[in-house]
Amino acid sequence: xxxxxxxxxxxxxxxxxxxxxxxxxxxxxxxxxxxxxxxxxxxxxxxxxxxxxxxxxxxxxxxxxxxxxxxxxxxxxxxxxxxxxxxxxxxxxxxxxxxxxxxxxxxxxxxxxxxxxxxxxxxxxxxxxxxxxxxxxxxxxxxxxxxx
Numbered sequence: 001x002x003x004x005x006x007x008x009x010x011x012x013x014x015x016x017x018x019x020x021x022x023x024x025x026x027x028x029x030x031x032x033x034x035x036x037x038x039x040x041x042x043x044x045x046x047x048x049x050x051x052x053x054x055x056x057x058x059x060x061x062x063x064x065x066x067x068x069x070x071x072x073x074x075x076x077x078x079x080x081x082x083x084x085x086x087x088x089x090x091x092x093x094x095x096x097x098x099x100x101x102x103x104x105x106x107x108x109x110x111x112x113x114x115x116x117x118x119x120x121x122x123x124x125x126x127x128x129x130x131x132x133x134x135x136x137x138x139x140x141x142x143x144x145x146x147x148x
Contacts, residue, residue, distance in 0.1 A: 008131045010043040013084035016124040020091065021116035030093040038085040039124055041131040042078075050081035073110070079118065080105035082125050 001007065018027040018035040027035040040046045054074050058066065066074075083105040088096040098104055109118045124130055 008041070008043065008128055010041040010131050011045055012131070013038040013040050014124075014130050015039075016121065016130070018088075018117065019120060022091075027089060027091070028093055029087075029089045029095055033087070035089045036087050037083060037121060039121060039130075040082045040084060041128065042082065042125050043128065043131070044082065047078060047082050047125070050078050054078070075122070076106050076109040076118070079109045079121050079125065083121075 015036050015038050018037060019025065020027045029035060054077070080102050083100060083102075086100045086105075088098060090096060108114060109121065
């Protein structure tokens with residue numbers, strides 16, 4: 001790709017550490033490891049496919065305006081599509097052995113009592129800074145700078 005040096009790593013899932021909603025500290029398993037969710041960017045091919053499917057569905061129903069509930073469900077569906085894996089625990093640190101499936105992810109992001117987690121995931125996938133590549137070398141025509 002001609003502009004590869006400008007591209008972000010949008011199709012590589014990145015790990016989001018889950019923050020406790022009360023303390024804002026990393027949520028930890030009883031054994032000490034952090035709870036996490038691996039997520040794809042909203043710019044990823046996975047997310048774009050999910051967005052297009054939702055848009056196609058809306059276009060087929062063009063006479064019907066979506067309800068707030070339907071828009072909320074679409075948002076949860078999109079976050080579920082961006083979810084690649086997880087290691088979850090309760091707020092008290094007990095392991096949650098729930099497999100990471102699209103259905104379980106959508107349920108996780110739909111439950112009102114877990115809005116705090118959905119907000120963290122939503123913010124993470126929307127922040128392009130979470131999907132950056134390693135620093136690159138300067139462009140050949142970048143002016144040299146001198147310190148001093």
